[in-house]
Amino acid sequence: MDTQIPVNADGQAGIFQYARGQASRLMDTMKREACLLDAKVRTMGSEADEGAATAEYAVVLVAATGFAALLVALLKSDVTRTLLSNIVKKSLSV
Numbered sequence: 001m002d003t004q005i006p007v008n009a010d011g012q013a014g015i016f017q018y019a020r021g022q023a024s025r026l027m028d029t030m031k032r033e034a035c036l037l038d039a040k041v042r043t044m045g046s047e048a049d050e051g052a053a054t055a056e057y058a059v060v061l062v063a064a065t066g067f068a069a070l071l072v073a074l075l076k077s078d079v080t081r082t083l084l085s086n087i088v089k090k091s092l093s094v
Helices: 015-076 078-093
Strands: none
Touching: 015 078
8 A cells, every 4th residue: 555644743643533534535436436436327318208208199199090080991981881770760760
């Protein structure tokens, strides 16, 4: 260990001052790194959510369009028209 430990004015080794200084610098470094890591995680998380939400909307729109096309095809058929007209006629005759 080549670290020089400072000496106080009274000739005593300033080990506690040295340790406090090292701990303070370490805490500052840890806080800075934690803030950077938090910013990176928030940035990566928000980008992933935006893309996922867009993909979910696209899937919902495709499914809704397919369901609408199926309903239009069913309602245009002669069988469905006959069935619906019979239901309306029966309800009006009562």
